[in-house]
Amino acid sequence: MCDFFSDYLKNLKEKDFKKLTDDFMSHYVKLTDKTKGIISLEKLKRIKEAFSVGNLQAVVDAIQEILSAAENAVLEVAVIGESGTGKSSFINALRGLGHEEEGAAKGGVVETTMKKTPYKHPQYPNVTFWDLPGVGTRTFAPDTYLEAVGFATFDFFIIISSSRFTCNDALLARKIQEAGKSFYFVRSKVDSDLYNEQTAKPLSFQRERVLQEIQDYCLANLCDIGVPDPRIFLVSNFHVHEFDFPDLQRTMLEELPAHKRHVFVLMLPALSEASIELKRSILKEMIWLEALKLSAVAFIPLGSIFKSFDLPEQEACLQLYRKYFGLDDESIEVIAKKLHTSVQDIKGYLRCLDSSALLQDASKAAKAIYCAAKICAVTGGPISSTMYFLKAYFIRSKILDAVAQDAKVLLHKTLRPPF
Ligand SMILES: Nc1nc2c(ncn2[C@@H]2O[C@H](COP(=O)(O)OP(=O)(O)OP(=O)(O)O)[C@@H](O)[C@H]2O)c(=O)[nH]1
Ligand SMILES: [Mg+2]
Structure with missing residues (x-):
């Protein structure tokens, strides 16, 4: 993923629009192989065409429309x-x-x-x-x-x-x-x-x-x-984790219009590893599209200044993902009651709750900085802008992976023995 953004920014700088379009398409197909993605074929074509002629403003507009439609569906x-x-x-x-x-x-x-x-x-x-x-x-x-x-x-x-x-x-x-x-x-x-x-x-x-x-x-x-x-x-x-329930969820998701997949996935309870993975895939796609949009903005003259992604934003992101995966405080209380155990006991299983360890992981931040520096050396672009979106991208992805992993751990604790 880190390589994708390095290549992508390099292609943008060198105005290699053919390579840019190919990289975008092949990465998007890989990213959405489980869910079919939140971009309709018509919008995908529009982005592809805009990339191929180097019209970054049109790319940014199209991605923004997709993100807004997904959020409001x-x-x-x-x-x-x-x-x-x-x-x-x-x-x-x-x-x-x-x-x-x-x-x-x-x-x-x-x-x-x-x-x-x-x-x-x-x-x-x-x-x-x-x-x-x-x-x-x-x-x-x-x-x-x-x-x-x-x-x-x-x-x-x-x-x-x-x-x-x-x-x-x-x-x-x-x-x-x-x-x-x-x-x-x-x-x-x-x-x-x-x-x-x-x-x-x-x-x-x-x-x-x-x-x-x-x-x-x-x-x-x-x-x-x-x-x-x-x-x-x-x-x-x-017994919702058994029989065809997980398969039904996946089929419904795939057959929905693209812009409705995000809202469907958010409401899916984390009933199986499959539903947790569906959630993770769609949220990953949202994070990626957001980063892609911001990186394109960096190359548009007078593109907007990025908002920072510091501790308060990171905390808010963690709370949001906890809610999406049913690991917020309210849900944990319900789970504890179901399992006849204490909230503290449940929290003991969750790695994502150690937010200081999760959010201040030096290796990830260092990776983002290294990556930004590498890109800026190639592109000569504004280092602060590239830093911001890369940092946001890496930290969001990391939070998402940690929360999804915790959701799986908890799922296995709550599963009833099969019939
Ligand atoms: N064993 C078993 N019982 C179920 C299942 N789903 C529902 N039930 C039971 O079947 C009965 C009817 O369930 P409801 O969900 O009220 O059915 P409904 O279709 O909404 O019924 P109406 O509102 O009268 O149209 C209840 O006693 C449920 O507990 C299931 O998957 N397995
Ligand atoms: Mg009824």
Whole structure:
């Protein structure tokens, strides 16, 4: 990464725009191979063209638009299906909330959700899950269901089914498809299915075979009603790190419009190593784009002066990343309660909390200074400007890696034994 910026600044100085464009593209592809990235194809083309003719102002403008769109994006997710299939429980699971926690969607053994209810994410108010009443209940007839819930406003649908594939499931899938929206078919409560099968047939029970049967059954039914290439995920709302839950998160992320991926990733609870890595990748991309923008500004006459990235900014950055990965003080309290242990005990596992060690690591700062000096020797550019953005870039990356690593450590402490 350090080499990328050295080469990049060198290319800028030498006005080698072809090399600049190639380096940018190949680095971007590598950086986003897990997430597809927050830059749409159209914007990527715009940046590439601006680089190739050396129009740095256009590059800066395009990156700024991308960062702002990502930060302000709004996500509206509809969760639908028959009554009792686990819609409210699924919303809680996706928001990382226990069913009895404050703000959780109410679930129950009797018909519970009687009207369309929005659940804003407790920490990310730009994300709303719509808990929709069961289709086929007295208040919502199947024929008019989608119109009644106002389907046009949703980014995507999640159809939840918990046992047999019903004609209401088929109707919903077909109607959503006709409306040109995408949906994911979630087969919930597979933990109960496994338990029931094991209890009923203890001698012949095979976990993988039961799961495969459920998968094949859903696939056959969706194909039968003409859904091409249906996306089916087997989940348990009580064991979210297992089955297809992590895979569902990754698929939803990849299929969102680029500018919505950032807001989606922020709200993902750190349920698995995979979701932690998705978060880390998108945040890395944001840090990289910010640094790229600042470095381009340094080469524009009268480009703006960079803000420093000193201890207060570093502390703020650490707090923000802790929140993103569910390691803020409030979340730690919840985890401690769940594990019947003390907050101090949990904090003992977290390396990122030793902020003085983390933020004042001399080797990283020295690396940034060395790198800036090397670049300035080549470019003759203003040393303070290059210093600022490189320092910010290195320290942010370091904080991000430390917090993501801690999130993984904590995840392994909280995982329940598999079914
Ligand atoms: N074993 C198991 N039970 C689940 C799962 N998801 C939900 N449940 C239970 O199923 C029942 C119904 O869950 P809800 O989340 O209230 O279902 P709903 O679809 O929101 O129901 P309505 O609001 O009535 O439409 C509750 O008793 C949940 O605890 C799951 O994945 N596994
Ligand atoms: Mg409900």
